[in-house]
Amino acid sequence: MALEGPSVSLGSLARNEYLPPWNRPHIIGIAGSSGSGKTSVASQIIKALNVPWTVILSFDNFYRPLSPAQREVAFANEFDFDAPKALDIDMVVDILHNLREGKKVEIPVYSFALHNRIEATTTIYGANVIILEGIYSLFDSRILEMLDLKIFVDTDLDICMARRLRRDIIERGRDLQGAMKQWFSFVKPNFQKFVLPTMENADVVVPRGLDNVVAIDMLIRHVQRTLVAKSRKHLEFLGRLCENSDDEVENTELDLDKYANVQVLKQSTQVEAMHTILFNRATSREDFVFHFERLMSLLIELAMNTVPYCMKTVTTATGMEYSGLEISKQVCAVSILRAGACFENSLRSILPAIAIGKLLIQSDSRTGEPFLHYLKLPPKIEEKYILLVDAQATTGAAAIMAIRILLDHDVQQEDICFVTYLADKNVAIRRILAAYPKINVAVGKVEDQIKQRFIDTQYFGT
Template sequence: MGSRPVDDVLDAASDGVHYSALRLEELNINGSMSGEEQPTTSGVENGHQEPFVIGVAGGASSGKSTVCKMIIDQLRDQRVVVVTQESFYYGLSDEELVHVHDYNFDHPDAFDTELLLSCMENLKHGKAVDIPNYNFKTYKSVASARKVNPSDVIILEGILVFHDSRVRDLMNMKIFVDTDADVRLTRRIRRDTIEKGRDIKTVLDQYSKFVKPAFEDFILPTKKYADIIIPRGGDNDVAIDLIVQHIRTKLGQHDLCKVHPNLYVIQTTYQIRGMHTIIRDAATTTHDFIFYADRLIRLVVEHGLGHLPFKEKQVITPTGSVYTGVEFSKRLCGISVIRR
């Protein structure tokens, strides 16, 4: 189904999803943390819970809008908003309007990516934005912009939403809708002739001149950035169900972090889930329970140690060279919490 490791995508597929987590009281960190691996944070920034941003890309008429609608329908208990890349088309000048049939709407330069980036960044930081309202008959943005408020989930949909690395970096999940070229062309002919009143010859000329080359040059290469690839688009119910379950898992982690802003959730893996399965099995022996419980505890402790304050320290190695490392800051206290 996708290019992402299976355990990253399907870790929400079971009925009971368990998290290994640790809670840290606020620490006054004076030591240098440079060079260390950044901890898995809760996504809370200055008291604001960042939304879960999903990018949905694919060729024109591949079924992106259908996939977005299916995700929204299943996330009905969450606040979800859709931002379409088509809203950010540049308005055409009078000269371009004269030769509108020679204008390539599938090229990256046709979009105001800077404005799109600004809107997405503001939404991600909890600020309401005005999304342009593009008129496809006049090929210009009309005065009445669409006001979009911050939400739990933001879906950014468009043919080239993966093209700019700055926009990609804002996404928590990237989905590429992969649909056969003949199916996409058939849908495009039906849409443009019925909804836009164009004749078939104009549609086919535009497809061969702009749409097909742009797909091969700009859209298809961005498929490599996708975390998940959905064959057949909205017809792939299984893929949509798994994606929604994964999103719900991530939102569940966010809910925990809303209650406890200093909570860090360790990302689950098949190894962790396997050990959870063993210690919850009534048939597990006492020896195996102790062994695997100890392994899980060690993982939590090791993850927790990475959040403690360090400071630089230089030592002399047995070869006489100087090694610059780190050591724990002083006056740390560890407390064992026993749950019955």
């Protein structure tokens, strides 16, 4: 069966809607008998794609927890692990749905030695390609609706049995008699009753599994074409965010005075003098760091004006009551690496106990498309007010993606303040406001047509 490339209409999306690379990931389902080579086919696809945003989601993680009585039966090799009811298919459906929406998910970990789930989980977030691998990957209609490519690995059952016996004895510590009992009592009958009919749901049937080099190569080339098309769409979305909003005239400057949620540091003579020092390429690194951190302290104090406050009455040292304000929501920071790290000393000088998370977003050297490489956020970040810091915003792509990540972790736009020293007004700021009109922005200096990043290079001396 011929494989066709994806077709997505940009016209069906909102004008300024931003879709990160992990929104609507390409989901591949690979089914087949136990021992057919499903995992090997999935691993070969991942190896050939050679991108770190591809994950294998194994059905083996979704066995239902067993009661003590059921575990006794399992240890006697008499529990049917190969029937559909042994798996929590509803959980697989929920996790796939959340991944499809670009959300973070926690995958359970099942121990075959204990015949039960363990407390640890595996976090998946930001995947561009997801391979669902398991005997029932093509069984449930709800899963089939979410799969972009459906593969059935068709391998001779005698070969499957030999592979299954080897795995059960070597990897799962079972004896030959118990493994044979499982195969003939449960594995083979369930395959013939439930799994084999799902071959009809497949887009592609791969006979002989990994030995079928031609079929595997065809699948890999199809997925590669899909990723190229998806990357092109993502870049189109980013490009559209640079278009003017409905109340702007093309090729005119963005009027920041119209945006109450944008704060620009007052350009006093002292501040302008510090700008001059920072922009002077002859400035030593020591002087650059000193004046940058001094200026960033002023910028962070400006950003703190966007934090929510509430009324509070206190008793003064003289016994009088004073009605004032206090911060009503805990403040944390998230640094867009590596330039955001320039803010950390200034942040801690003003907020000594502040928790600082980190994001590493880098662009593909071939396409310019930004990708998430590293993520560590403060706990319960959805309950906090976030200062998202980056030393410089040239195109706005990293900031837009970072904001999307925070929103995916249940943070509200109003609880984010993007803090940057230098920003391109008509590109970066325009894009950010177009994508997230409720976001708060605190910027030290706005310029037109910023061509290169230089703040972190000067700050770190590299």
